[in-house]
Amino acid sequence: MPPTPSVSSTTARRLAISAQFLAGPPAPPTVDGIREVLRALRCLQLDPISAVAQSHLLVLWSRLGQYRREDLDHLLWEARWLFEYWAHAASIVLTDDYPLHAATMRRYPAGTSNYGRKVATWLKANGTLQTHVVQRLTEAGPLPAGGFDDVAETPWESSGWTTGRNVERMLDHLWLQGRIMVSGRRGRARLWDLAPRCLPGDAASAPLPDAEVVPLAAEHALRALGIARPADIRQHFTRDRYPGLDSALTRLLAEGRILRVQLEDAPSSEGWYLTADRLPLLERLESGEWEPRTTLLSPFDNLICDRARTERLWDFGFRNEMYVPRAKRRYGYYVMPLLHGDRLVGRVAPRLDRRSRTLHLEGLFVEPDTPTDDALRAGLADTVAALAEFVDARATVRTGPCPPDWADLFPEG
Secondary structure, three states, X not given: OOOOOXXXXXXXXXXXXXXXXXXXXXXXXXXXXXXXXXXXXXXXXXXXXXXXXXXXXXXXXXXXXXXXXXXXXXXXXXXXXXXXXXXXXXXXXXXXXHHHHXXXXXXXXXXXOHHHHHHHHHHHHOHHHHHHHHXXXXXXXXXXXXXXXXXXXXXXXXXXXXXXXXXXXXXXXXXXXXXXXEEEEEOOEXXXXXXXXXXXXXOOOOOOOHHHHHHHHHHHHHHXXXXXOHHHHHOOOOOOOOOOHHHHHHHHHHOOOEEEEEEOOOOOOOOEEEEHHHHXXXXXXXXXXXXXXXXXXXXXXXXXXXHHHHHHHHOOOOOOOOOOOHHHOOOOOOOEEEEEOOEEEEEEEEEEEOOOOEEEEEEEEEOOOOOOOHHHHHHHHHHHHHHHHHOOOXXXXXXXXXXXXXXXXXXXX
């Protein structure tokens, strides 16, 4: 058995950052560049918050720079290289991974949880609404939620905003079952259609055996993470859908697809892994090959979507304060972490005023013990300017608190 590589925390961070295209020269801002990044990430979380831009757009911007949003739309709605489904949240995922996600579709709703039983019971009670949705799509083609009648026999009940939204809940459940898919967008509204019309002809032709689902998903998650523990894998990509993960990792080890590594400051019992194809990258990093970049990250960025891992590797406590009362927020409504090299060194709270096309910096914050040297100042100034360009802002003004060493970089408005 080969010796277990020992990896420092610095190298572990650099491996994760490099694996996600956040170090070295950016990928080209082209259709091929988007493909290259998404083959590594496997998913882009969708979120309606757009204080600056929607999260999936910002995740690509952090890695590609000034790419054309139309190129992403092309991959989604014309080439059908991507589609919308549930990964660790509602996401854009690869059509290559359709057989993997189809395993979730086959099982939904799983009857082992209270929620799963509730959904199964509600779907059974509302066969008329199911039939109506399928018939409307068969006859009319892509439709928004408003294109269906509410013929539910039993209303959907919840403690939240979905109570009584029977059509929307039926569409979501049929989507998770893989019977219907998002075929396009009209603004932000989803257009629904029958799944076979939304997929390339061969996407569903080769079902993935159940025994292959967890090993493949775990391998994708681990490759995107760079280096990870089983607990990290469980929280990434197909979050909480890794039954039998320990057995899957044992199999991947035996097949030589992953390797054990030891994080230098971690207990030997913790168990860290690396995909075998990442070994050359690890060796390059350990030889000193490292090209740091400075960029801002979406609050839902793939690098930091697991808050516990973010704190474990980067010593960076991060939470969204969107639903925290204004008086209790530490940083702001919408906060983008600042990645500088291999550290998360600060936070910027931006907001785009679309009417005046002004990017407001409602707060800039630096982490304790972070030296605000010329490299960091220049990197911060450049990435804020690049963000303003990406969202088509004509001006950038600072309207909130700022470290003294950064105040001269941004005009106060």
